[in-house]
Amino acid sequence: MIYGYARVSTNAQDLAAQIGQLEAAGYERIFHDKLSGLNTDRPRLRKLLEEAARGDIVITPAIDRLSRDTADLLTFARDLKAAGVALRYLAELIIDTSSELADVVLAVLGLAAKLEHKRLGSAGRPAGRRRTG
Template sequence: MKYGYARVSTEAQDLSAQVERLRAAGCERIFFEKKSGKDANRPQLRRLMRGLKPGDVVYAVVSDRVARDPFDLLSIMRTVTAAGAALRLLDEPFIDTTSEMSDLVLFLVGWAAKWQRRRILENTANGRARAMAMGVKFGRKPKLSMQQRREALARLAAGEARSDVASSLHVSGSTISRLQSEATHPSNALLEG
Protein backbone atom coordinates (compact mmCIF):
# COMPACT_ATOMS: atom_id res chain seq x y z
CA MET A 1 0.00 0.00 0.00
CA LYS A 2 1.27 3.49 -0.85
CA TYR A 3 0.48 6.08 1.80
CA GLY A 4 1.00 9.81 1.56
CA TYR A 5 1.65 12.28 4.34
CA ALA A 6 1.13 16.02 3.86
CA ARG A 7 1.52 18.75 6.47
CA VAL A 8 1.47 22.51 6.80
CA SER A 9 2.04 24.46 9.99
CA THR A 10 -1.05 26.67 10.18
CA GLU A 11 -4.74 26.60 9.29
CA ALA A 12 -4.20 29.44 6.82
CA GLN A 13 -1.77 27.41 4.71
CA ASP A 14 -2.87 25.25 1.77
CA LEU A 15 -2.23 21.51 1.52
CA SER A 16 -3.53 21.03 -2.01
CA ALA A 17 -0.16 21.16 -3.84
CA GLN A 18 1.27 18.45 -1.58
CA VAL A 19 -1.84 16.29 -1.84
CA GLU A 20 -1.87 16.56 -5.66
CA ARG A 21 1.78 15.49 -5.86
CA LEU A 22 1.19 12.55 -3.53
CA ARG A 23 -1.79 11.41 -5.60
CA ALA A 24 0.32 11.70 -8.77
CA ALA A 25 2.95 9.49 -7.08
CA GLY A 26 0.30 6.79 -6.71
CA CYS A 27 -0.59 7.20 -3.04
CA GLU A 28 -3.79 5.28 -2.34
CA ARG A 29 -4.45 6.94 1.00
CA ILE A 30 -3.20 10.34 2.15
CA PHE A 31 -2.97 11.50 5.74
CA PHE A 32 -2.75 15.26 6.20
CA GLU A 33 -2.81 17.81 8.96
CA LYS A 34 -2.24 21.43 9.81
CA LYS A 35 0.17 21.22 12.73
CA SER A 36 3.67 22.47 13.47
CA GLY A 37 6.48 20.16 12.44
CA LYS A 38 8.22 20.90 15.74
CA ASP A 39 5.83 18.48 17.44
CA ALA A 40 6.43 14.87 16.35
CA ASN A 41 3.32 13.77 18.25
CA ARG A 42 0.82 14.73 15.53
CA PRO A 43 -2.51 12.83 15.43
CA GLN A 44 -2.58 11.99 11.71
CA LEU A 45 1.09 11.04 11.64
CA ARG A 46 0.55 8.71 14.64
CA ARG A 47 -2.48 7.20 12.91
CA LEU A 48 -0.47 6.58 9.75
CA MET A 49 2.41 4.99 11.70
CA ARG A 50 0.05 2.67 13.65
CA GLY A 51 -1.46 1.31 10.44
CA LEU A 52 1.77 0.42 8.62
CA LYS A 53 2.36 -3.14 7.51
CA PRO A 54 5.35 -4.87 5.85
CA GLY A 55 5.76 -3.74 2.26
CA ASP A 56 3.91 -0.43 2.71
CA VAL A 57 5.58 2.76 1.48
CA VAL A 58 5.09 6.20 3.02
CA TYR A 59 5.59 9.16 0.71
CA ALA A 60 5.99 12.83 1.62
CA VAL A 61 7.06 15.75 -0.53
CA VAL A 62 10.12 16.79 1.52
CA SER A 63 11.65 15.92 4.89
CA ASP A 64 10.46 19.04 6.72
CA ARG A 65 6.85 18.01 6.04
CA VAL A 66 7.57 14.87 8.09
CA ALA A 67 9.68 16.44 10.88
CA ARG A 68 11.76 19.53 11.60
CA ASP A 69 14.04 17.98 14.20
CA PRO A 70 16.65 15.44 13.01
CA PHE A 71 16.01 13.18 15.99
CA ASP A 72 12.25 13.21 15.34
CA LEU A 73 12.92 12.41 11.69
CA LEU A 74 15.13 9.47 12.67
CA SER A 75 12.54 8.25 15.16
CA ILE A 76 9.81 8.36 12.52
CA MET A 77 12.06 6.59 10.05
CA ARG A 78 12.79 3.86 12.61
CA THR A 79 9.08 3.42 13.30
CA VAL A 80 8.44 3.05 9.57
CA THR A 81 11.26 0.51 9.09
CA ALA A 82 10.32 -1.42 12.26
CA ALA A 83 6.91 -1.98 10.68
CA GLY A 84 8.66 -3.39 7.59
CA ALA A 85 7.62 -0.34 5.56
CA ALA A 86 9.67 2.25 3.68
CA LEU A 87 9.84 6.06 3.59
CA ARG A 88 10.43 7.98 0.36
CA LEU A 89 10.49 11.71 -0.28
CA LEU A 90 9.48 13.08 -3.66
CA ASP A 91 11.79 16.11 -3.68
CA GLU A 92 14.62 14.29 -1.91
CA PRO A 93 14.86 11.01 -3.86
CA PHE A 94 18.11 10.10 -2.10
CA ILE A 95 16.00 9.43 1.00
CA ASP A 96 14.82 5.87 0.71
CA THR A 97 14.83 3.72 3.85
CA THR A 98 15.61 0.61 1.86
CA SER A 99 19.12 2.03 1.34
CA GLU A 100 21.95 1.22 3.75
CA MET A 101 22.80 4.93 3.93
CA SER A 102 19.31 6.02 4.91
CA ASP A 103 20.09 6.71 8.61
CA LEU A 104 22.94 9.03 7.73
CA VAL A 105 21.07 10.79 4.92
CA LEU A 106 17.95 11.29 7.03
CA PHE A 107 19.96 12.66 9.92
CA LEU A 108 21.78 15.12 7.66
CA VAL A 109 18.59 16.30 5.97
CA GLY A 110 16.84 16.64 9.33
CA TRP A 111 19.79 18.54 10.75
CA ALA A 112 19.69 20.91 7.78
CA ALA A 113 15.97 21.56 8.40
CA LYS A 114 16.64 22.27 12.07
CA TRP A 115 19.55 24.57 11.15
CA GLN A 116 17.32 26.45 8.71
CA ARG A 117 14.58 26.83 11.34
CA ARG A 118 17.14 28.18 13.83
CA ARG A 119 18.30 30.76 11.25
CA ILE A 120 14.69 31.81 10.62
CA LEU A 121 14.08 32.27 14.35
CA GLU A 122 17.31 34.27 14.74
CA ASN A 123 16.44 36.48 11.77
CA THR A 124 12.94 37.05 13.17
CA ALA A 125 14.35 37.96 16.61
CA ASN A 126 16.88 40.34 15.05
CA GLY A 127 14.16 41.99 12.97
CA ARG A 128 11.94 42.37 16.02
CA ALA A 129 14.80 43.93 18.01
CA ARG A 130 15.52 46.40 15.20
CA ALA A 131 11.84 47.33 14.96
CA MET A 132 11.61 47.86 18.72
CA ALA A 133 14.72 50.06 18.61
CA MET A 134 12.95 52.15 15.97
CA GLY A 135 9.93 52.54 18.26
CA VAL A 136 7.58 49.93 16.80
CA LYS A 137 5.13 48.68 19.46
CA PHE A 138 4.21 44.99 19.53
CA GLY A 139 1.16 43.35 21.03
CA ARG A 140 -2.45 44.32 21.24
CA LYS A 141 -3.46 47.95 21.34
CA PRO A 142 -4.53 48.90 24.89
CA LYS A 143 -8.30 49.02 25.37
CA LEU A 144 -8.03 52.26 27.31
CA SER A 145 -6.01 55.36 26.53
CA MET A 146 -3.73 56.81 29.20
CA GLN A 147 -6.34 59.51 29.92
CA GLN A 148 -9.10 56.89 30.27
CA ARG A 149 -6.92 54.89 32.67
CA ARG A 150 -6.31 57.90 34.87
CA GLU A 151 -10.03 58.76 34.79
CA ALA A 152 -11.02 55.19 35.70
CA LEU A 153 -8.60 55.07 38.63
CA ALA A 154 -9.79 58.45 39.89
CA ARG A 155 -13.42 57.33 39.74
CA LEU A 156 -12.60 54.08 41.55
CA ALA A 157 -10.68 56.01 44.22
CA ALA A 158 -13.76 58.25 44.65
CA GLY A 159 -15.79 55.12 45.44
CA GLU A 160 -17.59 54.50 42.15
CA ALA A 161 -18.45 50.85 41.46
CA ARG A 162 -16.07 48.93 39.19
CA SER A 163 -18.96 47.76 37.00
CA ASP A 164 -20.19 51.33 36.47
CA VAL A 165 -16.71 52.50 35.46
CA ALA A 166 -16.31 49.54 33.08
CA SER A 167 -19.73 50.10 31.52
CA SER A 168 -19.17 53.82 30.90
CA LEU A 169 -15.79 53.11 29.24
CA HIS A 170 -17.19 50.21 27.17
CA VAL A 171 -14.79 47.61 28.56
CA SER A 172 -15.20 44.50 30.69
CA GLY A 173 -15.07 44.49 34.45
CA SER A 174 -11.90 42.37 34.26
CA THR A 175 -10.17 45.15 32.29
CA ILE A 176 -10.92 47.57 35.13
CA SER A 177 -9.88 44.96 37.72
CA ARG A 178 -6.53 44.48 35.94
CA LEU A 179 -6.06 48.25 35.75
CA GLN A 180 -6.75 48.58 39.46
CA SER A 181 -4.39 45.70 40.25
CA GLU A 182 -1.63 47.14 38.04
CA ALA A 183 -2.00 50.54 39.70
CA THR A 184 -1.09 49.05 43.07
CA HIS A 185 2.04 47.36 41.67
CA PRO A 186 5.10 49.62 42.15
CA SER A 187 6.74 48.66 38.86
CA ASN A 188 3.68 49.47 36.78
CA ALA A 189 4.70 51.34 33.63
CA LEU A 190 1.16 51.73 32.29
CA LEU A 191 0.39 54.71 34.48
CA GLU A 192 3.63 56.59 34.02
CA GLY A 193 3.71 59.82 32.06
Protein backbone atom coordinates (compact mmCIF):
# COMPACT_ATOMS: atom_id res chain seq x y z
CA MET A 1 0.00 0.00 0.00
CA ILE A 2 1.24 3.50 -0.78
CA TYR A 3 0.03 6.04 1.76
CA GLY A 4 0.20 9.78 1.25
CA TYR A 5 0.42 12.32 4.06
CA ALA A 6 -0.19 16.06 3.66
CA ARG A 7 -0.27 18.79 6.30
CA VAL A 8 -0.89 22.49 6.57
CA SER A 9 -0.75 24.48 9.78
CA THR A 10 -4.14 26.19 9.76
CA ASN A 11 -7.68 25.73 8.45
CA ALA A 12 -7.15 28.82 6.29
CA GLN A 13 -4.45 27.05 4.28
CA ASP A 14 -5.20 24.79 1.31
CA LEU A 15 -4.03 21.19 0.90
CA ALA A 16 -4.71 21.08 -2.86
CA ALA A 17 -1.10 21.51 -4.04
CA GLN A 18 0.20 18.83 -1.70
CA ILE A 19 -2.60 16.43 -2.63
CA GLY A 20 -1.81 17.04 -6.30
CA GLN A 21 1.83 16.10 -5.68
CA LEU A 22 0.77 12.94 -3.87
CA GLU A 23 -1.63 12.02 -6.69
CA ALA A 24 1.19 12.36 -9.20
CA ALA A 25 3.34 10.10 -6.99
CA GLY A 26 0.64 7.41 -7.04
CA TYR A 27 -0.70 7.21 -3.50
CA GLU A 28 -3.46 4.69 -2.80
CA ARG A 29 -4.75 6.20 0.44
CA ILE A 30 -4.23 9.69 1.80
CA PHE A 31 -4.23 11.15 5.28
CA HIS A 32 -4.03 14.86 6.06
CA ASP A 33 -4.07 17.20 9.03
CA LYS A 34 -4.54 20.92 9.48
CA LEU A 35 -2.30 21.35 12.52
CA SER A 36 1.15 22.73 13.24
CA GLY A 37 4.12 20.55 12.36
CA LEU A 38 5.34 21.10 15.91
CA ASN A 39 2.21 19.37 17.21
CA THR A 40 2.86 15.61 17.44
CA ASP A 41 -0.73 14.84 18.41
CA ARG A 42 -2.16 14.88 14.89
CA PRO A 43 -5.12 12.46 14.60
CA ARG A 44 -4.72 11.57 10.93
CA LEU A 45 -0.95 11.12 11.21
CA ARG A 46 -1.46 8.87 14.22
CA LYS A 47 -4.02 6.82 12.23
CA LEU A 48 -1.59 6.52 9.31
CA LEU A 49 1.20 5.32 11.60
CA GLU A 50 -1.15 2.72 13.10
CA GLU A 51 -2.29 1.41 9.69
CA ALA A 52 1.02 1.26 7.81
CA ALA A 53 2.47 -2.25 7.77
CA ARG A 54 5.59 -4.07 6.57
CA GLY A 55 6.17 -3.47 2.87
CA ASP A 56 4.05 -0.28 2.74
CA ILE A 57 5.37 3.11 1.64
CA VAL A 58 4.53 6.48 3.17
CA ILE A 59 5.10 9.50 0.95
CA THR A 60 4.82 13.16 1.86
CA PRO A 61 5.49 16.27 -0.25
CA ALA A 62 8.38 17.46 1.95
CA ILE A 63 10.10 16.62 5.19
CA ASP A 64 8.54 19.56 7.06
CA ARG A 65 5.06 18.22 6.30
CA LEU A 66 5.79 15.25 8.57
CA SER A 67 7.35 17.32 11.35
CA ARG A 68 9.13 20.57 12.09
CA ASP A 69 10.81 19.09 15.16
CA THR A 70 14.01 17.12 14.61
CA ALA A 71 13.50 14.67 17.48
CA ASP A 72 9.91 13.93 16.42
CA LEU A 73 10.97 13.51 12.80
CA LEU A 74 13.62 10.97 13.78
CA THR A 75 11.11 9.14 16.01
CA PHE A 76 8.56 8.90 13.19
CA ALA A 77 11.24 7.65 10.79
CA ARG A 78 12.61 5.14 13.32
CA ASP A 79 9.15 3.77 14.13
CA LEU A 80 8.26 3.36 10.46
CA LYS A 81 11.60 1.72 9.69
CA ALA A 82 11.14 -0.70 12.61
CA ALA A 83 7.70 -1.60 11.21
CA GLY A 84 9.21 -2.27 7.77
CA VAL A 85 7.57 0.81 6.23
CA ALA A 86 9.52 2.91 3.71
CA LEU A 87 9.36 6.70 4.00
CA ARG A 88 9.77 8.98 0.97
CA TYR A 89 9.80 12.75 0.68
CA LEU A 90 8.98 14.12 -2.77
CA ALA A 91 11.04 17.30 -2.30
CA GLU A 92 14.02 15.50 -0.78
CA LEU A 93 14.52 12.50 -3.04
CA ILE A 94 18.01 11.87 -1.64
CA ILE A 95 16.53 10.46 1.56
CA ASP A 96 16.40 6.68 1.64
CA THR A 97 15.16 5.49 5.02
CA SER A 98 16.69 2.06 4.45
CA SER A 99 20.17 3.62 4.46
CA GLU A 100 22.34 3.81 7.57
CA LEU A 101 22.88 7.51 6.80
CA ALA A 102 19.14 8.25 6.82
CA ASP A 103 19.14 9.39 10.46
CA VAL A 104 21.95 11.89 9.79
CA VAL A 105 20.24 13.32 6.72
CA LEU A 106 16.86 13.45 8.50
CA ALA A 107 18.42 15.20 11.50
CA VAL A 108 19.99 17.90 9.33
CA LEU A 109 16.82 18.45 7.29
CA GLY A 110 14.68 18.38 10.43
CA LEU A 111 16.84 21.06 12.00
CA ALA A 112 16.50 23.14 8.83
CA ALA A 113 12.70 22.78 8.98
CA LYS A 114 12.68 23.87 12.63
CA LEU A 115 14.85 26.91 11.87
CA GLU A 116 12.60 27.84 8.95
CA HIS A 117 9.59 27.69 11.26
CA LYS A 118 11.30 30.08 13.68
CA ARG A 119 12.22 32.38 10.80
CA LEU A 120 8.66 32.42 9.49
CA GLY A 121 7.39 33.16 12.99
CA SER A 122 9.45 36.34 13.14
CA ALA A 123 7.02 37.95 10.66
CA GLY A 124 9.77 38.76 8.23
CA ARG A 125 11.87 40.82 10.60
CA PRO A 126 15.60 40.12 10.38
CA ALA A 127 16.99 38.23 13.37
CA GLY A 128 18.56 40.42 16.03
CA ARG A 129 16.68 43.60 15.08
CA ARG A 130 13.94 44.85 17.33
CA ARG A 131 11.38 47.57 16.82
CA THR A 132 11.63 50.58 18.98
CA GLY A 133 8.60 52.53 19.96
